[in-house]
Every structure is written in structure tokens, then in C-alpha cells.
Amino acid sequence: MPLAVGFTVVALLLARERPPEGWYWDRPDALGYTLICLINLLLAARRSAPVAVFTGAAALWLWYIAVGFWPVVNSAALMLAFYTVASMRRTAHAAACGAAFAAVWVTGAVLAGSNAPTTAVAQALVVPFILWKFGDNARKLGARNRTLSELTDQLRREREENARRAVAEERVRIARELHDVVAHHMSVISVQAGLAHYVFTTDPGTAHGALGSISAASGEALEELRRLLAVLRVGPEGVGESTGEDGPYQPTPGLDRLEDMAERVRAAGVEVELRIEGERRPLAQGPDLCAYRVVQEALTNVIKHARPARATVHVAFLPHQLSVRVTDDGRGNVPAIPVQSSGHGLIGMRERARIYGGTLAAGPRDEGGFEVRLTLPLQPAVRGRGTAGMTGKAGGTTAHEAGGTGDIRVLVVDDQILIRAGVAALLRAAPGMEVVAEASGGEEAVALAAEHRPDVILMDIRMPDLSGITATERILHDAPSPAPRVLVLTTFDLDEYVYAALRAGAAGFLLKDAGPQRLLAAVTAVAGGDTLFAPSVTRRLVEAFTRRTEAGVSASPGTALDALTGRELEVLRLTARGLSNAEIAAELVISEATVKTHLNRAMAKLGLCSRAQAVVVAYENGLVVPGTGH
Numbered sequence: 239m240p241l242a243v244g245f246t247v248v249a250l251l252l253a254r255e256r257p258p259e260g261w262y263w264d265r266p267d268a269l270g271y272t273l274i275c276l277i278n279l280l281l282a283a284r285r286s287a288p289v290a291v292f293t294g295a296a297a298l299w300l301w302y303i304a305v306g307f308w309p310v311v312n313s314a315a316l317m318l319a320f321y322t323v324a325s326m327r328r329t330a331h332a333a334a335c336g337a338a339f340a341a342v343w344v345t346g347a348v349l350a351g352s353n354a355p356t357t358a359v360a361q362a363l364v365v366p367f368i369l370w371k372f373g374d375n376a377r378k379l380g381a382r383n384r385t386l387s388e389l390t391d392q393l394r395r396e397r398e399e400n401a402r403r404a405v406a407e408e409r410v411r412i413a414r415e416l417h418d419v420v421a422h423h424m425s426v427i428s429v430q431a432g433l434a435h436y437v438f439t440t441d442p443g444t445a446h447g448a449l450g451s452i453s454a455a456s457g458e459a460l461e462e463l464r465r466l467l468a469v470l471r472v473g474p475e476g477v478g479e480s481t482g483e484d485g486p487y488q489p490t491p492g493l494d495r496l497e498d499m500a501e502r503v504r505a506a507g508v509e510v511e512l513r514i515e516g517e518r519r520p521l522a523q524g525p526d527l528c529a530y531r532v533v534q535e536a537l538t539n540v541i542k543h544a545r546p547a548r549a550t551v552h553v554a555f556l557p558h559q560l561s562v563r564v565t566d567d568g569r570g571n572v573p574a575i576p577v578q579s580s581g582h583g584l585i586g587m588r589e590r591a592r593i594y595g596g597t598l599a600a601g602p603r604d605e606g607g608f609e610v611r612l613t614l615p616l617q618p619a620v621r622g623r624g625t626a627g628m629t630g631k632a633g634g635t636t637a638h639e640a641g642g643t644g645d646i647r648v649l650v651v652d653d654q655i656l657i658r659a660g661v662a663a664l665l666r667a668a669p670g671m672e673v674v675a676e677a678s679g680g681e682e683a684v685a686l687a688a689e690h691r692p693d694v695i696l697m698d699i700r701m702p703d704l705s706g707i708t709a710t711e712r713i714l715h716d717a718p719s720p721a722p723r724v725l726v727l728t729t730f731d732l733d734e735y736v737y738a739a740l741r742a743g744a745a746g747f748l749l750k751d752a753g754p755q756r757l758l759a760a761v762t763a764v765a766g767g768d769t770l771f772a773p774s775v776t777r778r779l780v781e782a783f784t785r786r787t788e789a790g791v792s793a794s795p796g797t798a799l800d801a802l803t804g805r806e807l808e809v810l811r812l813t814a815r816g817l818s819n820a821e822i823a824a825e826l827v828i829s830e831a832t833v834k835t836h837l838n839r840a841m842a843k844l845g846l847c848s849r850a851q852a853v854v855v856a857y858e859n860g861l862v863v864p865g866t867g868h
Contacts, residue, residue: 241282242278242280242282245278245281245314245318246275246278249277249278249312249314250271250274250275252310253270253274253311270302270307273301273302273307274312277298277316280294280298280315281318281319285326288319288323288327289327292316292323292335292338292339295315295316296319299313299342300342303342303345309346316339320335320369320370320373321372323335324336324371324373324376325373325374325376325377326373326377329374332370336366336369336370339369340362340366343361344359344362420459423455424751425750425751426452426455426654426656427452427456427459429661429750430448430449430451431448432664432753433445433660433663434448434452435754436668437663437667440667451656455656492523492526492530493521493526493529493530493533495530496512497512499534499537500537503537506541509548510537510548510549511549511550511551512553513550513551513552515552515554516554516555518555525616528590528591528612528614529553529560529562529612532587532591533551533564535587536564536600536610537551547566547568547607550565552564552565558616559614559615561612561613562610562613562614563609563610563611563612564609565607566608567607568603568605568606568607587612591612591613595614596613596614596615597612597613599611645671645672646671646693646761646762647674647690648672648692648694648761649673649674649675649683649686649690649692649694650665650673650675651678651679651682651698651706651709652696652698652701653678653679653702654698655678658676658678659676662676664758668758670762674690675690678701680703680706683695683697684709684712684713687713687722688717691722694723694761694764695713695723696725697709697724698728699726699739700728707739708742710743711743714743723765724742724743725747725748725760725761726744727749727750727757729750740850743851745768745849746771746850747771748760748771767849769853801843802840802844803836805826805836806840806843808826809822809836809837809840810837810855810856810861812825813849813852814852814856814861814862815862819833819837840852
């Protein structure tokens with residue numbers, strides 16, 4: 239607007255001047271001054287409608303010239319209008335406006351009776367071209383500036399996102415490290431508590447020392463947990479969590495708060511019906527939170543995608559499992575959880591279920607709507623429960639078997655002194671056990687195993703100098719017959735640990751929080767030639783083989799078993815099914831010694847050194863198909 243007013247003032251002042259000598263133009267009258275004001279004030283809208291402003295100004299200017307007024311008075315306004323078109327619109331629009339500009343310019347010269355038409359034509363061509371060139375350059379510069387501005391904004395957003403991602407990754411890394419530290423402390427507490435319980439009445443001094451170790455370890459673990467929570471609770475911008483339903487000062491939600499959740503969902507416009515079946519009983523905090531979150535996510539999806547559908551939450555407390563079903567009647571426009579959704583809600587629910595050994599299925603219902611089904615096992619965590627996940631008598635004899643009724647000679651390997659000392663003290667307190675040596679690393683374990691030739695080696699996995707997996711391979715490779723039995727004792731039951739231990743020839747896999755009775759029973763079982771896995775490990779091994787079968791892995795025995803005789807294959811198959819040597823002998827109506835002979839020959843032909851490896855080979859080659867019982 240200021241520019242338009244300025245052009246108007248200049249044009250009015252110029253209109254009061256007399257035209258140059260030889261030009262026959264009239265002085266503006268009321269109509270002339272009105273046209274001057276209209277032509278120049280139109281420039282106020284040149285940026286919002288440049289083509290329209292130029293067209294209107296050109297038409298008014300032509301009118302101004304046609305009634306006999308001096309064209310120069312308004313020429314600057316038309317030039318600015320054309321420059322604006324060239325700087326803001328495409329070349330085609332600028333060319334059309336340039337042609338109109340030249341036509342008006344030549345028309346003015348003709349009406350003035352100019353005696354230099356060539357000059358007028360040249361001006362009509364050169365002036366618009368110059369204005370277009372400057373305007374086009376300004377347009378391109380503006381486009382580049384806008385592109386640079388967009389790139390700058392994008393780079394700024396990417397930099398902020400990268401910074402947030404880096405912070406999140408660093409927090410995850412720190413949390414993992416703290417998790418490992420806390421897990422170590424909890425292993426110490428578990429081992430020492432088991433020791434204290436086992437020797438409480440027989441050796442009060444040892445029990446008192448174990449309780450002191452528990453007190454120190456629990457204090458350190460609590461401090462690490464505080465650090466872990468401080469890392470995980472802080473938001474991306476350093477702001478703490480909200481103080482709402484799941485705020486930092488609220489208790490962890492569970493199924494006891496389903497009614498509150500239902501009320502909030504009803505307030506959002508979705509009718510919710512709760513159905514509770516079976517005897518309601520307290521659950522462990524983890525599964526309780528898992529079930530709550532699954533219901534919460536499913537109802538949230540109903541609100542987002544299927545409103546105003548009616549939702550039903552059905553919770554059934556069964557003898558050994560918890561069943562949760564969330565359904566909607568499909569009255570909304572789309573399913574509650576679209577099948578091809580790119581979100582992470584369904585993935586998150588399945589991951590929560592998997593963590594606690596459960597299953598989750600979700601999909602459309604035949605009668606319309608959507609359904610989410612969660613099943614969680616409800617097995618009380620009781621110490622000292624059954625020891626064997628997969629057990630059975632090995633084909634060969636061990637040093638302990640060869641030694642008759644002598645004590646089981648054990649080598650304890652762990653880089654954490656409190657855990658090593660606790661396990662060793664527990665073994666020394668147990669009848670029939672002898673701790674021949676303790677090793678703080680893999681290299682030392684290899685040397686001590688060669689020196690003492692123990693019956694059983696309790697082997698940790700994560701050690702600074704040499705991992706327990708590598709140490710196991712070296713010990714079993716170099717050991718004279720009968721080789722020691724290696725029982726892996728670790729904090730984490732990760733799949734890669736299990737598979738690596740099996741490949742290395744370990745005879746068993748047990749967690750450090752198994753409890754004293756289970757640990758002692760495991761040592762006895764392994765020393766007697768049995769193979770033993772923690773129950774959670776056994777379940778995951780079976781699931782892995784089941785997935786292989788479902789994925790289309792051939793169920794016919796592979797070529798790796800071609801070297802075995804029919805009887806050796808039969809013995810290997812029954813071994814993989816979990817039968818002991820005595821049970822196999824009864825099944826095949828042969829002696830137990832014959833079973834050992836066939837199994838030993840099969841393992842020798844396949845290059846195996848433990849019953850666990852034999853079971854794995856049988857499953858991998860389809861000799862045993864999970865879930866079929868044969």
C-alpha cells in the first residue's frame with residue numbers, strides 16, 4: 239500500500255506538468271485524475287493478483303491515453319505491474335502481459351501522432367524485455383530462496399530428530415548396561431539367598447555371611463535401579479512424565495483398574511461391557527500389566543478407528559492360564575486395528591505377550607468387527623520345582639559313573655566372586671559334592687579342567703578373557719575320555735546363548751536364579767549322564783523347531799542321518815522324544831546296554847559329544863516333528 243500511494247502522488251504531481259514541446263496532450267480533468275488514482279492505487283493488490291492488476295491497469299491506461307492525456311504519467315505504474323507479473327508468474331503469463339504492454343505502448347504512440355514510429359516500436363519491445371528479464375531473475379531467485387528455506391527447515395528437523403534419536407539410543411544403551419549390572423546383583427542375591435536357606439540350620443556362620451552379601455548386593459542393585467529409572471523416565475526434552483493415569487507417582491496399573499479404563503472409554507463415546515469369569519486371583523505384576531496394556535491398546539484402537547462401535551472385554555481366569563478377549567461389533571467405518579496398519583500397537587501387544595510366554599492373535603471377525611485375543615500362562619514361580627526341561631540318560635559313561643559312589647567332583651567357573659563363592663559354598667555344604675577348584679575366567683577354567691579332571695563344570699558364559707562357550711569347546715576337545723559334563727549356569731536365557739552352548743557340547747543350561755535344590759539336582763543329573771535344560775529354554779527350543787516345521791522345513795529325515803542304521807535311527811528318535819535309556823529299552827524290547835551301544839554309535843557317526851546335540855540334530859533333520867508325538 240505505501241508503494242501504491244507513493245506512485246499515485248508522483249503521478250498526480252507529474253500530471254500537473256506541461257508535456258514536452260511538440261506533444262499535443264490535454265491536461266487531466268476530473269476523469270483524468272480519477273484514472274490516474276485508479277491505475278496507481280491498483281498496485282496495492284499486485285502481489286495477491288498480479289495478472290489481474292496488470293490487466294486492469296493496462297485497460298485504464300489505454301482509456302487514459304484514448305481520451306487525450308499524457309501517457310508518461312502512468313507508465314511507471316504499468317512497468318511495475320508487468321515486473322510483478324514476470325517475478326511471480328510463469329513465463330507464459332509474462333509473455334502475454336508483455337505483448338499487451340507493447341500493444342498499449344505502440345497505441346499511445348500512434349494516438350499521439352508520433353513522427354518516430356520505429357523508435358516507439360523499439361521501445362515497446364526493449365522495455366518489456368528488460369522488465370521481464372529482471373522479473374524472471376527475481377522469480378528464480380525467490381524460488382531458490384524458498385527451496386533453500388525448505389531445505390534449511392528440513393535439515394533443522396532432521397538434526398533435531400537425529401539428536402532425539404541419538405539421545406534415545408544412548409539411553410537405551412545405558413539402560414542395557416544398567417540392566418546387566420542389576421541382573422548381576424539379582425543373581426548374587428539369588429545364589430546367596432539359596433545358600434543361606436540351605437545351610438541356615440547346619441552352618442549359621444555361612445548363612446550369616448550370605449545374608450550380609452545379600453544386604454550389600456541389594457543396596458547396590460537399588461541404587462542402579464534408581465539410575466535406570468532416572469534415565470528411562472526423562473522425556474525427549476528433559477521433561478518428566480505426565481502426572482496422569484500412568485504418571486511417575488501412580489502405581490503400576492493392572493486388571494483391577496479395568497473398570498476405570500472402561501469408564502474413560504465410555505466417556506469417549508464407545509460403549510464397553512466388562513465380563514469377568516472364573517475365580518479372580520492376584521497375578522504377578524508383569525502379566526497383570528501385560529493384560530492391562532493389551533486391553534488398553536485394543537480399546538484405544540476402537541476409539542480411533544471403529545467409533546461408535548460397541549466393545550466387549552472378556553477376562554477369564556482359568557486354572558493355568560489367563561484369557562483376555564476384546565471385541566467390537568464393527569459399527570464404525572473401519573476395523574479397530576486395520577490389517578495393513580503401519581502402526582506399532584499390534585506389534586507392541588504381541589511383544590508384551592511373548593515376553594511372558596503368552597500368545598496374541600488379532601483379526602476381523604466373521605460376524606463383523608475386530609477381535610484381539612490374549613492368552614497368558616499362569617504358573618506360580620515356586621522355587622525348587624521340577625528340574626528337567628529335557629532330560630534323559632546319555633549313552634556313554636561319565637567320570638562320576640566310572641568312579642562308583644564317590645563324590646561328584648565339580649569345577650565352578652564365574653568371573654563374579656560373590657556368585658562363584660556362593661555356588662561353591664552351596665556345593666560344599668551338600669552331601670556327595672566336592673568342589674575341586676574355582677576359576678574366575680575361561681582361560682583359567684581350561685587349565686584347571688585339564689589339571690583336576692572334574693566330573694561336572696559349572697560354566698558362566700560372559701567372562702572377560704575367554705567366553706564360557708569357547709572355554710567349553712576347548713575343554714571338551716582336549717579332554718580325555720570320559721570327558722567332563724559342562725552345565726552352563728548364566729543370568730540370561732538368550733537364544734543365542736542356548737544355541738551356542740548346545741553347539742559347543744554343553745550337557746545342560748540353567749539360570750543362576752534356579753534355586754539351591756534345582757541346582758544341586760541339576761549337577762547330580764548331569765553327572766549321571768543326563769541332559770538338562772531350564773524349562774523356559776526347553777519351551778523356546780520346541781517353539782523354534784515348530785516354527786521351522788510350519789515354515790515348510792521338510793519333515794523327512796535329512797541326509798545327515800543316512801549313515802545310521804535303522805536301529806540307531808529308532809534309538810535317536812526315542813531319545814529326541816525325551817525317553818531315558820531304560821524307557822527306550824522297554825519300548826524296543828532290548829537291554830539298556832544295547833541302547834547305550836546304539837546311541838554311542840549314532841553319536842560317533844554324527845560327530846556329537848552330548849545327548850543335547852543328538853536331540854538338536856534329530857529335530858533339525860526331521861526325525862522328530864514337534865507336536866506330532868513321533
